[in-house]
Amino acid sequence: MANIVPFFTIIPLFTAFAISLLGRIFKNAFIHTLSIVSQFILLVLSLLSSVLLHRFVDGKILVYKIGGWIPPFGICMVLDGLSSFMLVTVNLLAFFVAIYSLNYMNKYTDKPKFFTLFFLMLTGMNGVIVTGDLFNLYVFLEIASIAGYALVAFGTEAEELEASFKYAVMGSVASAFIFIGIAFLYGFVSTLNMADMARILGTKTNQWVLPFVSALFFMGFGLKAALVPFHAWLPDAHPSAPASISAMLSGVLIKALGIYALARILFNIFGILPVYSKILMFLGALSMLVAVVLALSQWDLKRLLAYHSISQIGYIALGIGLGTPLGILGGLYHLFNHSIFKSLLFLNSGAIDYAINSRDLKDMSGLRERMPITYHTNLIASMSIAGIPPFNGFFSKLIIIIACIQSGYITYAIAAVVGSLLTLASFMKVQKFAFLGELKEKYRDAKEVPLAMQLSMVVLSIICITGGLLLLPSLRYFLDNAVNVLLDGSNYANRVLETALK
Template identity: 75%
Template sequence: MKAIHIIPLFVIIPLATAFLISLVGRFIKRSSEVIIFISSLALLGFSVYARFLLNSVPGKILVYKIGGWMPPFGICMVMDGLSSFMLVTVNLIAFFVAVYSLSYMNQYTDKPKFFTLFSLMVCGMNGVIITGDLFNLYIFLEIASIASYALVAFGTEAEELEASFKYAIMGSVASAFIFIGIAFLYSFTSTLNMADMARILAYKQNAWVIPFVGVLFLMGFGLKAALVPFHAWLPDAHPSAPASISAMLSGILIKTLGIYSLIRIFFNIIGSTQGYLTVLMFLGAVSMIVGVVLALSQWDLKRLLAYSSISQVGYVVLGIGLGTPLGVLGGLFHLFNHSVFKSLLFLNSGSVDYATGTRDLKETGGLGKLMPVTAKTNLIASMAIAGIPPFNGFFSKAIIIIACLQKGFTGYAICAVIGSILTLVTFMKVQKFVFLGEIKDKLKNIKEAPFAMLFSVVCLAIICVLGGLMLLPSLRFFLDDAASVVLKGTSYAGVVLEAASRQ
């Protein structure tokens, strides 16, 4: 087996899983759980293996040509540093969420349907990351989006349906803008291959189409990423879903569909100009402050976490918008860290909900004694998200703030510090009202969450503690390769086309 044959597996495995589960899940009891466990473990294994495989390839890029057609004509799949960084992030979170769901989804009916939709969502996200064709990106984006609309409504209660409807409408409008952007780019360049498009755009400078398409993509992907003027759907959609899906949505879906696509298109295809970077930095800074201020006043645990997601995505966008090597590195590192600790926080909110049946901060309290593991892991995640030194969140936020200062944006650096302090206040509120204090009478006999749920949260907490080690020189390649793809900009085209003709 040649090295490139690993690439299509990231789409094939989850698609086959979804098919298999919907086929046999209803007839053989517990078969869906076994299948989803094996497939998500395999995906995690393959993504880590692919990351190390990439180190041994010259140029650190793998191109798989579907059907053997050369890139400008056929669809190709590209795995470079950034793709494989995102693949590891997505499949890591997806594995832990799948393990968590094995127990958590017992309170819902019809597990096989849940795991089918879950696999389709993972398939869509992996496809968005791995593809090298712009229309193909749109297809996978829609697969992931439609699966997530259905998953938000999975409980079919009144609130969930309402949230899902809002989310579906906003998501479809976003997709329409993205589609029109793609149509304009196609009519301008007569190609859909991302590398070929970047090559053609490079010598067609100063066209009025490019800023116009840029705005369309910014609206479309900004809606998917829930940057602040476009964030209205997120605080409804993310809390209404089952906790494991909230973790997927907040942890990786908004980053894959929103931020990754934004980076790929703005940096690698269109080419980043100072104008785009300024807009990104501004949106990032506004999201950072607005998100956390709104989070502070929430009393619903999951709604608070959802608002805090908006704020943390702001950090990622700010870091990437800086455009300096350090800023991009910090932004990507924060992307990884945020997906770990935000999914951990959402999974813990699911455990609290599972044990007590409520997620209103005023009705819980004193759970720390009865649910020690959940309380401890939640404390770790809270400190990580607030940026307390030994945890991973500190390093990424510190890098972003230093990068801001280096480039002379003192105002943005101050915004980042204020956002961080307010995040600390928000999560101290969570700790105080959920895990500390006196226990309420009616919650006296709750139990700690089952083993599968605890396994996931403990593993994620360990990653939170050890995440800072990724900055060690021997492990830096994971982040450095991803950042270098972003910084290389439109020379991505030459690299991909050259690799395609060679492999």
């Protein structure tokens, strides 16, 4: 049963190398089939693992020992509720982005290289999620980041190169901070296994190294997650990438590399202390407000969306930082919802770019008539992100706000409501300038995008509408298992070590 865990990294890694080796020889059809098939297998595997984990596994945790070595000595891979939640989110999105890219990437020249980098990034993200070893986490984080730097520069235009350079330099400095943090932690506990680390930290009475290490991790992972004081690279990097990659970067990369890794370390290794959760909540509330104000004045469609990514990451950090069951539920649920609607919005912007070759809101108008599917899916996604009732964004924001009030943080609750209203305002601006109004003469012959792009946009918008169903009692386990892992705190160590020794 535990043998399915390594396949989440093996399949994309294998696909990446197969495409880079054979892509030159075979036609595009081969690349398309290979990437869709392997992405589909990943999606099925992640959904299956989520269901199996809930139904058939005692303790809801699977540990795979690489090479048969017992955890403190060898690297292990851990699949628990939180990992399987993140895996479903990442692979669900990657599947639709891969479908979208089949047509969209015709704008660019080199499809084999694109899919190679895409799958390498996926390897990195899946690896970060399933790994149970802190240094291994760093390695996978670097794989995903390096593929991300290269994908941002994929168009090799002047702006894209500039953004990629900025992103690469800041990302490398962040990685250096993470690495030094890991080094200090290793010097203190003499192990790199996450579960063993948590166990040894629990036995030490004087944890003088933790404040310093957690400051380094806040800087490092905070920069990867683009929380506000560390956000400067995101509004340049995400709009510059091809739209499908913007969707992946904004949708899942900042969450898998930033929020997930930070939450895993703070909650499961350090055992959450009130100080950390206060810092996390403060950073979250700050990002929520600052970024949404900056977003209001943007006229570049993708740049506006990128600022909203920072703001929505703030909601997630606030929810998880609360540390109460309801708060974590809201944070993780918003993580899932945000990955769906934000990537849908980026795919919409890519569709507009594909049809009329422009990203400037002042330049476009009245596209509703020419691109009905893009218009309707964009409307759904806009209402989701703004938190209009029947859509998924409403429920997660509501849970976060209720959780804030419940734990007595009224200021943060008000900040969340204000952020939500400003989000609504800026998306009304997008609707008004992009889709409503007079159709301009030069866009008279703008065409709706090809079928594969339409398909992935429509399916994602259906998930936006039905996302609220995840709160139903029969489907709640998907979220609840993830929440329980974080609530368990340092008990993670015992569960992993016990399962591994079985």
